[in-house]
Amino acid sequence: MRIDDLDRGSAVLAGDDFVTLPVAGLGVVPLLIEVAAQIEAGTLDGLEIIDRSAIDRVEAGGLWQHLKAPALPVTDLAVLAAASGDTLAANALIHRVGLPAVRARIEQLGLTRSALLDRFRDKRGPDDAPQVALGSARELAQLFAALVNSEVVTAGVSAQVAEWLSLNQDLSLVASATGLDPFAHFNDEHGLLFISKTGRDSGIRAEAGVLAGPRAGISYALIVCFDDLSIAHRLRAHEAFRTLGVELMEYVF
Template sequence: MPRRAASARPTFTATLKALDDLAGTGAKISVRITDLDRGTAVLNGDDFVTLPVAGLGVVPLLVETAAGFEAGTLDPLEILDRSVIDPVGVGGVWQHLKAPALPLVDLAVLTASTGDALAANALLHRIGIPAVRARIEALGLSRSALLDRFRDERGPDDAPHFALGSARELAEVFAALVNSQAVSPGVSAQVAEWLSLNHDLSLVAAATGLDPFSHENDEHGLLFINKTGRDDGIRVEAGVLAGPRAGVSYALIVCFDDLSIYHRMRAHEAFRTLGMELMEYVF
């Protein structure tokens, strides 16, 4: 798409104010916006800091799954029965479906589109956490880690979080996906296709006006993929947004004291403020 002059692009002052206000309440924040054309940072704040990223940690799992499909070490139609997986009810739809077993490729779709914890755990059961950790290392992500499977409750003997990451590395991964640089063009395209089905457009993506259930082909020329992560006091989103003027990869991690609905909505509003200014930047 043609790119116009950048002289009038926004400076994200509203986003900075919203994030400063959150930081003033004790929230931990990591943010990164990278211009895809230039490869330079448009906005960064503590983007090197490693923080919990909740369900966004499934992205390396999806990359490893797609790489297995491409290499032939995994059969996309291999059936996995959920009876071999410990029940988990933190999110997703498979736990509500009658089908007791699904192929690996459908589990990947559920993991990417609905944040299905049971489907993600099933993929982890088949692929193994060590393989995903090796993939994280191969992708050059030194500040990211997959620690554990999804759990309804975490005890003293469990890892404190599902996954960790930094905004800089999350933005780099999404840039690599759309630039066909994550493992291979085929793997990049497959993971980007899965992520384009994501239904959670309630944070940064709320500003796009896209249909949460059908947004892979936007009539206004908006290219968008994203993944979110949610846990108690944790909100995360990373993705790629491209329009006629520019394209960006972005990531925002906010860890806050979830003491009330007000505290939660203030965190959500910071994501939506970022979304509005990203839309102004790319259009």
């Protein structure tokens, strides 16, 4: 776990924040950064159409697999990947920009304990990477702080990625303590700024984001790996995120 104060630039709380752990869908953040960077550089057209039939099918989550539209533009795929954790959309972006480019971007960002290892798969075989992505709480919290401070690649890239992430509809973990509307929290009437990305897999729950209120702003990351043996085990993991959310709300308000 890692919590940083945005104004002071210092750690508020840290615990094993240097440990590299699997982060599942949270690993799409560097992918979104690379997509935004290529669009800004003019090497990728945000309106380029990607056909779903060209992508290996995956049913782990998301909306595109249920839509009639067989093809979508790059920017719409980025929205789906950020807002609904759409694994098929994320795979389409990985297919288009390539894992080597994302890995180079991760290195350029100075993230030494983070990696996007593979595309999303319904089942992982012996020849596949054991996890889709890895990360540490420290690097993820610092990455989100850099995004809202316009320090990731360029101010334009930072703003674009932050805008995509502000659409995240999974408010069931840390954000469950915020009272925000999962489907419309971009301009909260109480002045709460919130952007986040979650990651979920069997025995994995991860979330990183930025929460800012009238008194303070923080960036945070929490990764929990657990034995997913029963609903009770899973609920205990979820309760850890909600407890953190309550503490963060008290801090920013």
